Amino acid sequence: MPGLVRKLLIFAAVDGLVLQPLAQRGQRPAPATKIAYEDNNIEYVWKDGGEGYKAGKSFEAFGIVGLLTVSKYSFLISITRREQVAQIQGKPIYVVTEVALTPLSSRNAAESSILQTQAGLQKAGAGGDATDDSDTDGDEADNSAALSDDIDDEDIHPATSTSGSISGEGLREHRRTSSVAEDVISRKGGYGPFAQKWFSKKGWTVGQRRNLGMSLTEPDNTTSRSDQTGESRRQPSPIIKPLEKDDEEQKNINDVAERLLPKLLRTTQILFGTSQSFFFSYDYDITRSIATRRTTNSELPLYTEVDPLFFWNRHLIQPFIDAGQTSLVLPLMQGFVGQRWFEMDTNPPKPAIGLTGDENTAMEMTDLSVGDKDQDHADAGESDSPNGQKSGDGRSTKRPFLLTLISRRSIKRAGLRYLRRGVDEEGHTANGVETEQILSEPSWAPSSKIHSFVQLRGSVPIFFSQSPYSFKPVPQIQHSAETNFRAFKKHFDNISDRYGSVQVVSLVEKHGPESIVGDAYEKNMDRLNLERASSGDSIGFEWFDFHSICRGMKFENVSLLMDAIGSKLDKFGDTVELEGQQLSRQSGVLRTNCMDCLDRTNVVQSACARRALEMQLKAEGIDFCLQADQSTQWFNTLWADNGDAISKQYASTAALKGDFTRTRKRDYKGALTDMGLSISRFYSGIVNDYFSQAAIDFLLGNVTSLVWEDFEANLMSGDPAVSMQKLRQQAIDVSQKLVVADEHEEFIGGWTLLAPHIPNTIKSTPFEEAVLLLTDTALYATRFDWNMEKVISFERVDLGHVVSLKYGAYITSTLSAAQADEKRNVGFIITYKAGTDDVTRVNTRSMSTVPFPEEGGPQRDASASPPAKGLVGLIGRQQSPPADRILAWKALPSRSAVTNGQDAPSLSEIETVKTICCEIERVVLLGRSEKKSIVEAGSIISQEEARKSTGLLEHLGHSLKKMVWA
Structure with missing residues (x-):
């Protein structure tokens, strides 16, 4: 609309970045906004634009995509280039062709990044390929850059704008001036210290160093006494939720996220910028069809009217919405x-009519x-x-x-x-x-x-x-x-x-x-x-x-x-x-x-x-x-x-x-x-798709930073298509109804846990998610087909045959830090002497029988009673008591990267294991005159044992996958 400011000006100033907000439809542009930094929180203060700001350290942007926050670091994603691809009812429609990611963790990093962005835009303009406001043919838009292009960690770092390519000399120059870039590129996540109070006139302070076995920059000696004591720290901004005090667990999550941060930034730049797949309009709702759009003149911000089903940057722009900065909210589709x-x-x-009278159409x-x-x-x-036809009047x-x-x-x-x-x-x-x-x-x-x-x-x-x-x-x-x-x-x-x-x-x-x-x-x-x-x-x-x-x-x-x-x-x-x-x-x-x-x-x-x-x-x-x-x-x-x-x-x-x-x-x-x-x-x-998928879920807000820990361990992220909490409860219910044959047995509880692939072992990969049921007379170890939601087999163990329970560290892999953490990888084993009342049944979906997989296990017995409640197949009874057997179980991760439903409190892995062991012990001892405890603590597989048993080929295979996928 003529007369309205449609550009967003970003300045690096002594006291922060200044943003010129987008004008509301039919209104004058709002005053400029000051963004200040305080302990990595962003504070928005209305202020007259242009007062006391440095000249030269600025670049022109056409809107804000949002705020990307990973661990303790935040990045402002702004649109630096665009092309007009259409106009609808006089309103221009643009495609985003380039974005810049400006780090907000330190003033030096922000200023350096802004200078890089400015230089890149000036260079592009001098080369004749900078984009201006003029209309361009949508057919000329280059959509050749796909999200899954090859991504190199060395291509980007948090303190550098991703709005253009950076030469090797420029990268070295930036490494010398920015500890962010140095740590991300050289130390792969061991970030150097950042100021806790950015705008103190008495100088800078340093953040708390993490004990990762990496050398970090020494503290700055100019730190003020008040900064060291923390007495002069300001209140956190409500825009970004302040990080709680890091415990060791949270540090691990942050460290993994920081190691993958360069790749995430590059993926974000490709997704929102060079892929040329995101479109916007300042004053026309392109997310709604002609049939569903709102035709009445509205003074409400555009983002309140768009269809949420197609509002792609809603999660990233939410901090601006929460802060009331609606003039900076630009919906992308x-x-x-x-x-x-x-x-x-x-x-x-x-x-023309031919000789046959047929018309040629x-x-x-x-x-x-x-x-x-x-x-x-x-x-x-x-x-x-x-060749145009003329009417009668020409x-x-x-x-x-x-x-x-x-x-x-x-x-x-x-x-x-x-x-x-x-x-x-x-x-x-x-x-x-x-x-x-x-x-x-x-x-x-x-x-x-x-x-x-x-x-x-x-x-x-x-x-x-x-x-x-x-x-x-x-x-x-x-x-x-x-x-x-x-x-x-x-x-x-x-x-x-x-x-x-x-x-x-x-x-x-x-x-x-x-x-x-x-x-x-x-x-x-x-x-x-x-x-x-x-x-x-x-x-x-x-x-x-x-x-x-x-x-x-x-x-x-x-x-x-x-x-x-x-x-x-x-x-x-x-x-x-x-x-x-x-x-x-x-x-x-x-x-x-x-x-x-x-x-x-x-x-x-x-x-x-x-x-x-x-x-x-x-x-x-x-x-x-x-x-x-x-x-x-x-x-x-x-x-x-x-x-x-x-x-x-x-x-x-x-x-x-x-x-x-x-x-x-x-x-x-x-x-x-x-x-x-x-x-x-x-x-x-x-x-390429595995990391890109995790990035898409993270940018949309479907998953938390835990997704990076999952990705480092498994080199892929889970699919939140179905609530696992509901699915697991359903598996417990189905298993209970199917495998507990005696209606007089009192059901005590059921849990979904990880179990070795081969029964009676403690380490046979891959581990499978199985169901453990406890009644007043028996334990049921149930193998479950999660795709078909049916029981595959189950093993019944009479509680009178249980000898002991042992819980503790259960490490099955040391390929990643999360997998080697003894506090999070815990489990327990149940030792029992199999008796004639114990039974294993396999659902073959036919009346045929098959031999038991484990040697020395129960033998086939043709005279056994029929299967329980429709579970058909093999029925085995013990002919002679073998040596002690075990049921090994490992706790599922207590945390999930999926954001939906994560507010509900959950027990930690060790708390879950202790609770199950105590419950089994309680029921077992009810039937015994001797009340001596049968539960003991001790490692099942310690970290050291797991490290020794992890072969060289496993390490090489995981390293190769990590090199390719991450």
Whole structure:
């Protein structure tokens, strides 16, 4: 909007950074804001801008992405470059092309980083590739940088802006002036001291050194006496929650996060900057479609009106919202925004009639691209086409139109291919994208109509996974049928609430590996429609085997699908707006999916969008089929760019089958290109995606800093699709009902714990999560299939046979600090003498029997009693008492990186183990006359023993994975 300040000025001053806030819609710019630093907390104070600030140490930014806080360090993410890709109703839409990460942990680090950013921007400007406010063609935006690009820890450090490349000389220069960079690069996380009171005129002080076995910078001798005593420390800011006093456990978490900090900063810069996948507007809500946007003039901040489902930087910008600095809150949307200008002839030439009397309708539409020149012509209502028709008074019959395409990626179940598949517990699917196609006049005149057509794409809404270590991985269905149906139902309830009626098009194969999820999709849909039959709002389901029907690269056969669902799409209609008032609203939505919801999906969605465009033009009095030029290259390119953008955000490469989307032709060159892209996707899936997925979850606020500890130990992060707390309780309930045969047994308690892969051992990897049940007469060690939510087998031990319990350190690996921590890796073993009342049963899902895996274990007994409550298979009874046997258990981690539900108090690992041992002992001693304790403390596997047993190959393998993935 003219006259409003849209830029954000960042200064390094003696007393902090100064931010010129973005103007509110229809208001004057607010005063500048001072950001001061006090014990790594940020304090915002309103102040007149420009007073007493240093000149020269500044750079121009176009908005704030948010505040990234890792351990004790914070970074301001600001937009330093942008490109205009579209304009909607006179409001410009921008894509972020570069961001800067400014460290806020010290004044020196901030000033140095700002100077680096300033130099990089000046260099880019001198080179002629700096971005200004002028409009640019969205087609020219370079989307080649994917999130999963190779990342080198040496490329970035906390005290250096990531807005540009840094030469080796510049890096060395910065290392000499910044202890942050020196420690991150050279010492891999052993950060040097930082001032506790940044703006004390008496000098600087140092932070408390951590005993990590690394040399740290000596304390500054200029520290004031009052600073040393802490008497003059100011109150913490409410914006960032102050860190509590570090204990040893918290230090370990911080140290791991700091070691991975350079990689996280680089990933953040790629995600928000060079990937060119984030879009924003200062005064237009691009997160809502024409049908759902708020048309009333509002003085509320834009972030309060955007759709939270597409508000990607909500977590990062939350500190500014909490501080009331709404003028600095700029919502970002990930996805795609593109725009094309084209012309249609309102008085096309009459079709030629041959000798046979048949009309030749093979016409083509004019191919024009967006540009300033074209825009000027559009505003003037002129045409520069030499072949344009003339009306009776000599005016051109060409009518200009503007086609806008907006794809909005959901923040729910966000992430990368293979690491985020299927559905989560709340019904949100991976790669969920809403795509809106808007037809309008270039001038957006109030008297002209605006047409909007919305489609959806998203993963198959069931729980399934696929291994990234294969070009054609076989899907694995996870969890029980009931768990899947609950999430399936929630998914379509969510869609129905948002869009009305639903038509599903599934493009997966009907035969082969993909049919596993296709069949599950169809079965759940039949069940859901049976439930909905009474209300009459059943969901249309069309299974179109794309690969089979379009075999031989005959993608034009998609027209068969259009014939099948065309009537349903016509019934849904589209949204039409005139002078701010909705004349009609789209009553339903088409939901399309293949396996990745990328390549086949984009072909089908573009076909549906073209059909919708024809109907919209027909409503404007223009017959699409009579146009002289029907190549529609502008349309094809727009949709191909959309497909490439979504594919890069999910699979790190451009979309397959893009040549057909662009040219409507398919040949061997396109097939060879697709082969190369498939190889690139395979590489990204097994190399880069693991860390990138953890970073996405962290930036969205789905996980805490604990995710970095998990990543260092396992080199991957967990999937929070299902609440593990609920799933574990459900496993305990199922196990109790199935394996406790005697109804007279009193159930005391149940726990989920880790157990060695082979029974009667203490270290046989991989450890499995199992269920331990305790009744008043027996213990039940239950192996559980967590994917199918069924009991695999169980072993019953009579309490009278329990000899002893021992708890203590249980170290099974020393490959990471977390795995070698004796306070967090604890467990216990139950020693018992197996008797004739003890039994092991295996659920083979048949009446056949199998031998016991362990030598000397219970033997088969054909005369044994039948299985309990439907658990079929082997029944074993002890023929002769063997030597003492053990049940080994290791406590699960008491903390979870998943933010949801982490407020509930939980016992530590050692507290959990002690509680279980005491409870077992209590019940055991109830049946004995001698009340002598059977519980003792002592290491099961000490750290030293584990270190000796960890072989060289294990270390080499983990180091290799760490080098590749972290």
